[in-house]
Amino acid sequence: MKKHNFSAGPSILPRVVLEQASKAILNFNNLDLSLIEISHRSADFVAVMEKAQQLTLNLLGLENKGYSVLFLQGGASLEFLMVPYNLMKENGKAAYIDTGVWSSKAIKEAKLLGNVETVASSKDKNYSYIPKNFSIPQDAEYVHCTSNNTIFGTQIKTFPKTDMPLVCDMSSDIFSRVLDFSQFDLIYAGAQKNMGPAGTTLVVVKDEILGKTGRTIPSMLDYQVHINSESMYNTPSVFAVYVSMLTLQWLKDLGGLAAIEKMNNAKAKLLYDEIDTNPNFKGTAAIEDRSHMNVTFLIEDTEKAASFDKLCKEAGISGIKGHRSVGGYRASIYNAMPLESVQALVDIMKKI
Amino acid sequence: MKKHNFSAGPSILPRVVLEQASKAILNFNNLDLSLIEISHRSADFVAVMEKAQQLTLNLLGLENKGYSVLFLQGGASLEFLMVPYNLMKENGKAAYIDTGVWSSKAIKEAKLLGNVETVASSKDKNYSYIPKNFSIPQDAEYVHCTSNNTIFGTQIKTFPKTDMPLVCDMSSDIFSRVLDFSQFDLIYAGAQKNMGPAGTTLVVVKDEILGKTGRTIPSMLDYQVHINSESMYNTPSVFAVYVSMLTLQWLKDLGGLAAIEKMNNAKAKLLYDEIDTNPNFKGTAAIEDRSHMNVTFLIEDTEKAASFDKLCKEAGISGIKGHRSVGGYRASIYNAMPLESVQALVDIMKKI
Numbered sequence A, B: 001m002k003k004h005n006f007s008a009g010p011s012i013l014p015r016v017v018l019e020q021a022s023k024a025i026l027n028f029n030n031l032d033l034s035l036i037e038i039s040h041r042s043a044d045f046v047a048v049m050e051k052a053q054q055l056t057l058n059l060l061g062l063e064n065k066g067y068s069v070l071f072l073q074g075g076a077s078l079e080f081l082m083v084p085y086n087l088m089k090e091n092g093k094a095a096y097i098d099t100g101v102w103s104s105k106a107i108k109e110a111k112l113l114g115n116v117e118t119v120a121s122s123k124d125k126n127y128s129y130i131p132k133n134f135s136i137p138q139d140a141e142y143v144h145c146t147s148n149n150t151i152f153g154t155q156i157k158t159f160p161k162t163d164m165p166l167v168c169d170m171s172s173d174i175f176s177r178v179l180d181f182s183q184f185d186l187i188y189a190g191a192q193k194n195m196g197p198a199g200t201t202l203v204v205v206k207d208e209i210l211g212k213t214g215r216t217i218p219s220m221l222d223y224q225v226h227i228n229s230e231s232m233y234n235t236p237s238v239f240a241v242y243v244s245m246l247t248l249q250w251l252k253d254l255g256g257l258a259a260i261e262k263m264n265n266a267k268a269k270l271l272y273d274e275i276d277t278n279p280n281f282k283g284t285a286a287i288e289d290r291s292h293m294n295v296t297f298l299i300e301d302t303e304k305a306a307s308f309d310k311l312c313k314e315a316g317i318s319g320i321k322g323h324r325s326v327g328g329y330r331a332s333i334y335n336a337m338p339l340e341s342v343q344a345l346v347d348i349m350k351k352i
């Protein structure tokens, strides 16, 4: 049965990528060896790593602008710790924008290393909007934000203007839209939404912001150590990097961020229009802050919810249960999600 | 062409495991979804994680003995940091046995957190032997050793007897032989030798040794945080955990550690016997400390080396170049390596 996979992460990947990955497990590059049993220092894998790095810079428009690309382990959650370790002086200060569970987890780890000023928060309304019009203290060493709030279905459309290094957790919307990525000094993202399988984390960092804290940083937490070794300081997550490279190549072949943004906008419009016009459904996020990746909504009538669930199941729709902190539904419509799958969901909504 | 893959890591995996993994990328558990696009919190993946944990305890003979099993990200290299963070008091002391590059990297990270006493080292002879007859200071908080030295081809046969928590980096020989694993209080191992693909790290820890340092530990570095969330504090490296589970099941079906130890001994004997009887080859490790996983040897005559290289290439033998710090050759003969591949190598050695 054809499935429509709305999972929030790990999540849908392009079919052609899955097919290539499946083959590489048996025989990679016609080596008569599996991708996962060759040395990460072999020429064949080093080429994969380099290509993944080049594609990243190319897609983000950051080639020759002083950025390094890393594929690390640990997930975005380890970045919550690595960011302050690398950017915050002992007893230094950082400014964080609190737009959801992931922002607040980032804040929690940063507090272990210095002073964190939460310059804005939407916690007062269960993170249903993006705070605007806040000011950033002049003595902060960096500003941290979360571009897309996977759980709450909100997305930052305009980023803070600041002279300080701007750090962004883009785990759930990287590579989904055109932005001036040079406004960021450090971007990180767990692979398992728009980029690949779980197991690798992308970090794009402007070299000049590193090495300024005076801290002794443990090797595995030190971006400069990983940069110096081209993401091979220790054994990288070979399979996850390979599949990410394939996905980035797929995206480039499709036309890059401009092309995918158009498709993502069309999918989001289709779904939000139905939520807005259908009296049985209600969006949970402030309209101007709605995410084009994670669409959160409620059905207030519990009987209708039961029949919606049943119809979804029959249609092969999976992964749309909302996160417990919001309830209701969450349809994640990442890059690899085709319009037809969103249409399949909307068709069911129309029957409610 | 049939390849004989002697790579030191990532390294050979059982063919049946590769076939199952390749299929799961396209359709996992007949869900009509890929293994790598479903939620890590789905019942299907939670079952994989639990099975991997159970198989680990079962194979090591540690069921119901107060141990927890974790599958983390970061590689064994991140464990070099996590071990002292979790076990060493502020300004505390730990005893390390220095048997190679990996031990000394572990020592380097531990020194960032406290006092490290290197109680024994074989650095004086380029790590070609395992030091014996050393004493451990009574005020150490734990003792750290490396069971198998992947680069230098040595292996600890008898472990230090101590009342302190005994920690062991088993990255390159875990699941390869019968040991009383209950003598260890914490075992860790990057998956990419005997267990699976790169991207996950096994940690087996005796619960009672945790929580005694008084330190505030960053969430991602805190074993207790990961234990409380059953290795799902954040998104685990789904594919690497799945393939590890398959490999552990393969090992169990084969007869477990007693069965694989017999096979590993036979492979090692075949190769070391040839090294010892053939005048063209010379082993680099002290005979009583020789590794049954990584067999390091030299050819002193450079012309003979060239013809050996040529014959190896023609026979499909790959991955036997020695590490630069030893030179010569290293044949890694991990669990999944069949006797026939070792025989193929020995056949060539006989021609030299």
Ligand SMILES: Cc1ncc(COP(=O)(O)O)c(C=O)c1O
Pocket (backbone or CB within 6 Å): A009, A074, A075, A076, A077, A078, A102, A146, A148, A149, A150, A151, A169, A170, A171, A172, A190, A191, B234, B235, B236
């Ligand atoms: C925005 C965001 N940040 C961070 C994370 C945590 O990522 P990981 O599980 O890779 O640590 C997630 C996971 O869903 C996320 O959506």
Ligand SMILES: Cc1ncc(COP(=O)(O)O)c(C=O)c1O
Pocket (backbone or CB within 6 Å): A234, A235, A236, B009, B074, B075, B076, B077, B078, B102, B146, B148, B149, B150, B151, B169, B170, B171, B172, B190, B191
């Ligand atoms: C004994 C030993 N310890 C640690 C490591 C480092 O492992 P990782 O690359 O997973 O960090 C290795 C890698 O080969 C190893 O052989």
Ligand SMILES: [Mg+2]
Pocket (backbone or CB within 6 Å): A162, A163, A164, A165, A166, A183, A184, A185
């Ligand atoms: Mg700026």
Ligand SMILES: [Mg+2]
Pocket (backbone or CB within 6 Å): A274, A275, A276, A277, A278, A279, A280, A281, A282, A283
């Ligand atoms: Mg409505």
Ligand SMILES: [Mg+2]
Pocket (backbone or CB within 6 Å): B162, B163, B164, B165, B166, B183, B184, B185
């Ligand atoms: Mg003991």
Ligand SMILES: [Mg+2]
Pocket (backbone or CB within 6 Å): B274, B275, B276, B277, B278, B279, B280, B281, B282, B283
């Ligand atoms: Mg000899």
